[in-house]
Amino acid sequence: MQLFAKLDSPRTVVLDLVTVLVVIAGVSVLAAVGSSYLQGALVIFSINAVLVISYRTITTMGGWSFAHVAIMGVGGYAVAVLSKPPMDIPVAVTFALGGLAAGLVSALLAYPVLRTRQYYFFLSTFAAGEALRQCFIQFRQLTGGTSGIAFIEYPAFVQTGDTLQFLALVLAVFFLLGLFYLMFDASETGMKIRAVGLDETLSQSLGMNPWRLRALSFVLGSVGAGVAGGLLVSYNGIVAPADFSPELMFKIVAACIVGGTRRLYGPILGLTFLTIVEEAFRGVPEYVPLVWGGLVLAATLYVPNGLEGLVDRLRASLVRRRRHA
């Protein structure tokens, strides 16, 4: 089928797997030699990495959600509320429950939001996400309002205060979710979802159910976000609406724009790049949005397919040169 021919060969799955492993190896090496500050930054980076790969799964269906970070917040708040009295559920269990809660909320959102396309989709997800965030602020009895909920613990098997052990946990989650997402991406369903993302009408005429496929990728991506939210909350020890700011959403979208989303390494590359920039401007954090904004603006104007596109162009020119030689 011509539509499937546009999709990728299985070879790229190996590339995705390599990406996941390279991230884990890179983070572990850096954490082993780095200062405690660097270790903390790596935990945040790894949590964001979970976030971007889950986000990429949503983008494969052709829609760029702006509610991802708010849905991550659902996971975070679920962990905070469930792990404290009166529920007192072990933190490790609440991570999974947080993912489920995020999946549930996204499933509820999916019906209205997925009826829209393109600009309507950005706007409705943006508004839905912002409304969710307002709920975190307004439902004070449950969420603690703007000050949030404090004293959230690490899972029982991670020693309190041990950043390295927590980092190992985050990397394990990253590995499992990364494996899950890339297998899903390579499966027949994942392929169908990408086909829907490329051409919805054509896919429908080939007997696929676009709505169900899009909803599936939206919900599965959101589950990853919920788990990432739980990890972040547990690491910070506190959850507050400010953790799930539009700035973080911008960072995730920017990572995907700067890096590209066709393969798994694109968003990771973008995220790495943005994180390095962020750390370089650590002394003047107020300028970080300015620099990110400038980078994203430049990327959208001059590098349409992101760093991935650059890599592709580089490879194409190498191949050409080899042929001429």
Add this chain to the structure above:
Amino acid sequence: MQIALNILSLTSFYMCFALGLALVFGVMRVINFAHGEFYMLGAYSAFLCVSLIGPTTGALTAYIMSFAAAAIVTGLLGVLLYLVVVRKLMDKPLTIFIATLALSYMLQVVVVELFGPVGRSLPSPIPGIVRIGDAILPWSRVFVIVAISTLSVGLWFLLMRSDVGRRVRAVAQNPTGAVLQGVSVTRVGMMTLVAGSMIAGVSGAIMAPIGGITPFMGAAALWKAFIIIIVGGIGSIWGAVAAAFLFGTIDTFMTVAGAGRYLALTNAVIMLGVLSVMPSGLFGEKE
């Protein structure tokens, strides 16, 4: 009566914000995320104008003049935005959205650096209150209602009764058809974007004495504007006006009933409900 006045006041506030956004989207299918920041810059222009020339000309004159200043500042930004970003990315709606989102963060940082992160306030140039029956309304709010109604009616006349407006509507309905009739789509597009930006700036200036001025005021109001234009039907200016009135009414009644904290949730549920039944909004056209 008091409730009716409050509804009127809130509706005009929502309208001024959503109007420019709906205009730009309706004609060019471009969402300007930096719209909120243009609004914020309008308010800061008003603040600068009143504090610089206010002492010599009197606050009211300076306030009125600041509308022109805000329009010039945001109009120029609109031109820049069109030339640098929109023209190049015309056929990629997502990319424009992201690029203007990036721009909005950049503008926020610039304003924080220039004026500080703490908000400013502009003393109302029209003090005092007016009594209508047993209801009271500050004069400054009356002025806002009148100014924004004038702006809306002016826009309506421009669109429906002028030659320029006819061209704009032609491009909105069918760009290809408009080109065949000798309408320059690029010129109309640039004009619309500039007009939308100027509306944002002037609204910011008009609202400056009421809402307070902070670098983040635009972003805070933007999601509400998005909900309004989605419910109204993206691209339909009259739909946006109707939705502004709808939310003005709902929000006023909810606040009166003491349920103000559930506003965001209710608004979102209404939006999602409308989307479930009518994906293109109450007055939007099918695409």
